[in-house]
Amino acid sequence: MNILSVLFYAALVIYFLASTFYLVDMIGKKPQAGKIGRWILVVGVVLHAASFGVRHATAGGTPVTTLHESLSFFAWCLVLLYLLLDLRFRMTVMGAFAAPLAFLLMLGSALSPDMVVQLNPMLRSWLFPVHIAFAFLGNATFALAFGAGVMYLVQDRMLKSKRFTGIYQLLPSLDSLDKVNYTCLSVGFPLMTLGIISGAFWANTVWGTYWSWDPKETWALITWFLYAGLLHGRLTVGWRGRKAAIFAIIGFLFLLFTYLGVNLLLGGQHTFDAFTN
Numbered sequence: 001m002n003i004l005s006v007l008f009y010a011a012l013v014i015y016f017l018a019s020t021f022y023l024v025d026m027i028g029k030k031p032q033a034g035k036i037g038r039w040i041l042v043v044g045v046v047l048h049a050a051s052f053g054v055r056h057a058t059a060g061g062t063p064v065t066t067l068h069e070s071l072s073f074f075a076w077c078l079v080l081l082y083l084l085l086d087l088r089f090r091m092t093v094m095g096a097f098a099a100p101l102a103f104l105l106m107l108g109s110a111l112s113p114d115m116v117v118q119l120n121p122m123l124r125s126w127l128f129p130v131h132i133a134f135a136f137l138g139n140a141t142f143a144l145a146f147g148a149g150v151m152y153l154v155q156d157r158m159l160k161s162k163r164f165t166g167i168y169q170l171l172p173s174l175d176s177l178d179k180v181n182y183t184c185l186s187v188g189f190p191l192m193t194l195g196i197i198s199g200a201f202w203a204n205t206v207w208g209t210y211w212s213w214d215p216k217e218t219w220a221l222i223t224w225f226l227y228a229g230l231l232h233g234r235l236t237v238g239w240r241g242r243k244a245a246i247f248a249i250i251g252f253l254f255l256l257f258t259y260l261g262v263n264l265l266l267g268g269q270h271t272f273d274a275f276t277n
Helices: 003-028 031-059 069-090 093-112 127-161 174-207 213-235 242-266 272-276
Strands: none
Touching: 003 031, 003 093, 003 174, 031 069, 031 093, 069 174, 093 127, 093 174, 093 242, 093 272, 127 174, 174 213, 174 242, 213 242
16 A cells, blocks of 8 residues: 555544544533544644645646545545634534545545546646635535534524424534534635636636636536525625525535536536546
8 A cells, every 4th residue: 555545544534533523522422522533633634635745746736636536635625624613613513514524525535446647738737726726615615504504404493393302402502503604605605706717717728718608617607606695695685594504505505516416417628537538
């Protein structure tokens, strides 16, 4: 097993261990387990970054061109942004969402064909890593908003039905979850916008046009309008709470289709095959 595989599988195992500690904290009400889980995630994100460094040196460029690399990078962005969000809100319960999701993304990556290929010449541009960084960081931020939205709806339903199960004591207040949702939207939307803009400039250098209505571009624009509508609603109409949570969930489902569904089902210039051939 080479160093690249060692670093990758070490990160995968560490994300699993962190998930376990976060769930022990959440279900067993053991705060110390959540603190341990946080430090385990810090170790994992560092090792994971090292694996990308090795892959970058091997491939000769940004290593996010295959399904294996893409899922792995998504997981890394998700963990990194959760740790940054945790510095602001100290919501261990969000770790019980972020860490397992990162592990599942890594598991999907591990089950995908792993081959380090030399970068396609059309990707050898400084705009490509910029575009990738903005796009994936935006995706990861919206994934956290999705998690906060789901928790909000669960908490809201229990309050309205006055049926307080054990999970009620584990979830943050509705106000705290709404603040997380808004923070993620406020950060994720500019990142998504910059991802689309940098992608357009990169496309012009590769294909000679800023916008070609490729399926990926079309669905990215649809998703952008959906999140723009949510942000506009929050800033001007006062949308918050349940409505904002529902839109965050719907938006992330659109984003998932844009990220994976388009690549795997619709084809176009942004598929993994197009990048590696």
